[in-house]
Amino acid sequence: MIEPHGGMAGGPAVHVSVTLKGSLAGRFPGGRTDVEVAGGAAVEALIEALDLPRSSYIFVVNGATSVRGAPLRDGDRVQVIPPMAGG
């Protein structure tokens, strides 16, 4: 568990489970980790909480794409996808 981090203060801490995809996956076993963030923290707070490089990310929260500023809620399942293009 990564300890409380980021975002606007207010309300109890929330716990989210995070899966890092693509080239980020090697940062944790299976690319997965649990994070505790301050209540009211936005999705983008995960960048700092997980010490990720500054980059364009896509955040998928509970199966739907999310804007960076959306608030995290307790129990959210978040996927963080780093920039990719292929072909």
Place this chain on the structure above:
Amino acid sequence: MTQTLPVAALDHVVVDRYTDIVGPSNEMLGPVRDGGRIEYLTVPGCWGPMITPSIRSGHEVTLPVRVEGAKVGDAVALHVEKLEQVSRATSSGVTSNWDGHFLSDPFVAGICPTCRDAGRHFLYPDTYLDGFGEGAVKCSTCHSEVNPFHLVEGYTMVFDDPKGIGVTVTPERAQEIGRDGRAWVGLTAQSRQHPVVAMATADLVGLMTRCRISAGNLGSIPAIDLPSSHNCGDFGAFLVGAEHEFAVTEEQLELRTDVHMDIDSVREGSIVIVPVKVDGAGIYAGDVHAMIGDGEVAVHTTDIGARLVVRVEIIKGLALDGPILLPPADDLPFLARPFTASEVTRAKALAEANRTRLEGPVLPIQVLGSGPFINAAADNGIARAAKLLGMTENEVKNRATISGAIEIGRLPGFVQVNLLVPRERLERMGIDHLVEAQYGKAAGW
């Protein structure tokens, strides 16, 4: 006052010039007349440009060609008449981003961190190759390593003379090929990319495979300037809110034309029907692959140079959001293939015995969709099909499930929505003649 003289439309336009950005700011070549042909001499789309950070897309495609008479709100059918491989070798493999060597997105905004720290110009650095491997890409100003990508695990492949078989080679052979990279890859004089075989990667040795050449990019320019690799809903999603100059809003991303498809059925004999979002359409091509397995799970495959000939046909008044694909009949999934006369006879008898009338002749269509991840791409394809065909989204889902299929074009988010649809819907769209030319008239009705 200057006067622009109209240029006569040509029967045949040859294209051997390239760009990284696609959109309204492009110089358009041609024009080609409706019914004329465009011959593209393409260069590898991805890996070579990816190790050339002055190419602002990690992607090099041809300049677009204006189609005389194509207006916004029309569509253009692209008949793929010829697709031939030029490259004799290529390298590819799984990538990871090289942190510190880019702003926001390594495909779009490579930098030289040393020049940045020294207060010099650092964005899109000019580079040269010094030896082999991912460290060979050096900044022309300070000579430090500036490759935005690691080639984590890859291979170098050579092809036989008819370009029908590929074999991956040893590290020693890969280095020999890398020494004369431009010739092996078949880069043309106007191409700015480094030959990817200079990576001399060889983690997978002695594998044999078949070639089946397909065009990863074929279509029309978007209504907003985009890095060509990101003219699609999956990779394009990384432009939203990015820190570089090509950042867009979600609304602006809707102006894309989904040309970066990476669908293996975009091959000789296919027809791609594309939207016109800028007058003249601006038809461009590139990113040809020697082979590509469904899903392209490694994200990269064998990028090659090629000769591609398409015939253009304007479909007036067919407003599309994204492309429609009519693949060669062999590529249609089982449930989406046209019925035989015998099947229709049996279905008619069964329907009559149950006091039901069949809906009429049906033919296949493939509507493409893209999105940040595969479910979003499927939703996009279903929504597009529903709008085009005058159906509810639920009807599209039902049809795609019981008389069609959703295929994965590319991960993370490009799909093909296959449906058998009543011929009259295709007639309404003005594409029934194309579908019948591709698959024959509906039999037995």
